[in-house]
Amino acid sequence: MASIDEVARLAGVSTATVSRALSGRGQVSDAARERVRAAAAALGYVVSSRASSLASGRTRNVGVIVPLLDQWFFSTMLSGASSALMRAGYDITLYNITADADVRREVFDTFLRRQRVDAVIAVAIELDEHETGQLLDLGLPVIGVGGPNPRLRTLSVDDTAMARLATEHLIELGHREIAHIGAAGEFEADFRVPSRRLRGFEQALATASIAANPALLEPADFTVDGGHRAAARLLDARRPRPSAIFAASDEMAIGALLAARDLGIRVPEDLSIVGIDGHELGEFFQLTTVDQFPLAQGERAAAAVLAQLEGQADATAAAALPYELIVRSTTAPPRS
Amino acid sequence: MASIDEVARLAGVSTATVSRALSGRGQVSDAARERVRAAAAALGYVVSSRASSLASGRTRNVGVIVPLLDQWFFSTMLSGASSALMRAGYDITLYNITADADVRREVFDTFLRRQRVDAVIAVAIELDEHETGQLLDLGLPVIGVGGPNPRLRTLSVDDTAMARLATEHLIELGHREIAHIGAAGEFEADFRVPSRRLRGFEQALATASIAANPALLEPADFTVDGGHRAAARLLDARRPRPSAIFAASDEMAIGALLAARDLGIRVPEDLSIVGIDGHELGEFFQLTTVDQFPLAQGERAAAAVLAQLEGQADATAAAALPYELIVRSTTAPPRS
């Protein structure tokens, strides 16, 4: 591993000039810069982040906290954030806050305090007061994605409005008996998303003067299987059947779709189904959904963090995250 | 951010003793250790990884290279590796080698050479000669998972044997007309897994003296959609229909299953389907598969790396990665 001294010697300049030439900070003549570049390339020299970060206080590394990795939505957001940060030359260190409470505490008490990162992105995590305070105490740029947090700079999509949009789509098609598959106890603890989507659903019904019917609310855990079971209950032959289902995630919507197929109920002729998220499988199942572009959300979070680190105004900061109704083939007017 | 001097002062010892007490290296009296602990806790002191790594040469950070994030298999392995490393107090920095060739080159030329990591785990990446050399040049423990690489210490499951096992299961049930959905050109470039699974399929047929039939081979891209399209071609009414399909991944097997349903072909009565991987949706679809426990693979990779870092013999090193046939409800004897 070549060191800065060797580069300086080969280029015939001081280490200070090498540092300036390679980092782009401070004035360096074109000639010197070129010689330094050539020397560094010849030696295969790369600035040691250990030494550089100790001297400068900058690590070129961003911490990303995620609640789960093995779910499409989170890994897609991570993918977006990761590629944007890497393009900017930043490393990313990953803090996977799993179900394990000890690990979670360690992340906030220790891992994040090791001065390894210049900034933090917290993805879809509901932070409690104490954790939020710990994050703020780091004295670093912190940005949250999803789940508005009044004490943090947060990018979030309007879950209530998305749910309203999905429900309104069904209402406009003429549906009146609309069921909702969504939140359930345990899951709720970490994410308020489900309840916000339920609220949007209720708002849309109220605006259209459709009475809320508790029998048409089925809790589920945001998995395909959960959506399938919830739909099976809703579509039970012994009770009046809704003409449409709004599922609070595409995974649950897909589960509902498969449940309908199992029961010989045709979609969309006998039953309309709409989801939320923009899941990769939505195209395959021809699922109508409200897309929230998770890959782009990750990229936006990265851009916001980079803007703060580089001290520029973040042009996209104020704008709310976009979402869009994608009408495919699982929704249609009810029969007669 | 409190520094080591403040802790030393508060504990009434030198900074060297603080360092020793907190790192566990070297001899410290119980009394001193306790005072240091208390002082550190009182001040909220955490060792700065910047300073510590410069002085010691250790970063307590492992780099993980993955080819994709938004696919269940890779994110699951990452999840396993991540949780195991975090439990051992290690950070992980994530290098997502996307489709972008420039980013890929940068990772090997620059990112990995910044001396930010103590070791590298390369997940399911086919490295070319040059990249393998670059990894080795780092002078760090490197372990690969999946895709055997003769120059690297590698944990890998025997893809050929897994495919053989899946195919033998069909043969033992009495199937003779067995189709395979697997590799296709472009995908092949990065992963040799598909061709190894094809080989296992062919071996099992040969052992049972079943003639290979090129008409029963359909290339697909390892997605649900690809599996669906491949199965639709295989199940086309105008040609002789196989009695069983072995898909080289669970995602494709699920696609095939849905294609059969679309065509009114009953599974397993009219068609048996078996996959590979142990996908989370396998249970839901009652899919027969050969599970390769990707979460455990990630954990094993982490354990192997930690063993090398800590200089212990890795007890699990020699053992091949386990796999297991999980018989569920998509396979049965053919109809006479």
Place this chain on the structure above:
DNA sequence: TTGAAAGCGCTAACAT
């Protein structure tokens, strides 16, 4: 525009 030199906050010899 460039160089000399003083740190950045730890760790690890070496001494005691």
Place this chain on the structure above:
DNA sequence: ATGTTAGCGCTTTCAA
């Protein structure tokens, strides 16, 4: 068992 001290390899004043 503990303290003293010389680095680790850079960055950044400060001076020239």
